[in-house]
Amino acid sequence: MNVDDGKELKGDNPNWREEYKKIAAKFVPYDPRFPNQNQTRNCQINYLDYHRCLKKKNGDEEYCAWYKNAYEHLCPVEWYEKWDEQREKGTFAVPDLNNV
Numbered sequence: 001m002n003v004d005d006g007k008e009l010k011g012d013n014p015n016w017r018e019e020y021k022k023i024a025a026k027f028v029p030y031d032p033r034f035p036n037q038n039q040t041r042n043c044q045i046n047y048l049d050y051h052r053c054l055k056k057k058n059g060d061e062e063y064c065a066w067y068k069n070a071y072e073h074l075c076p077v078e079w080y081e082k083w084d085e086q087r088e089k090g091t092f093a094v095p096d097l098n099n100v
Contacts, residue, residue: 028070043075047083051097 034042050067057063071080086092087099 028073039074043071043079046070046074047080048094048097051087055097 028042028046031042033045046067050064050071053064053067054061061068083092087097090098092098
């Protein structure tokens with residue numbers, strides 16, 4: 001699929017809008033809170049927001065999926081894997097998000 005011109009996406013496919021939404025959902029939109037090229041803080045905030053959302057919404061992953069998509073696209077995998085391990089051990093820097 002070619003998202004740039006939309007020709008391959010549209011074609012004879014009556015569901016092209018849904019297809020485009022699925023593709024577009026994989027991209028993180030511009031956030032004016034993080035205007036700089038370095039997106040480290042954006043990555044961290046979205047990780048925290050995802051876990052706060054899960055806590056607030058009783059583990060509703062579908063409701064909180066936007067934050068997960070954002071941090072997975074902004075953060076190196078090693079970072080959030082390390083944070084997940086820290087949460088499991090109860091040593092994460094934000095105590096209210098630890099799983100202990």
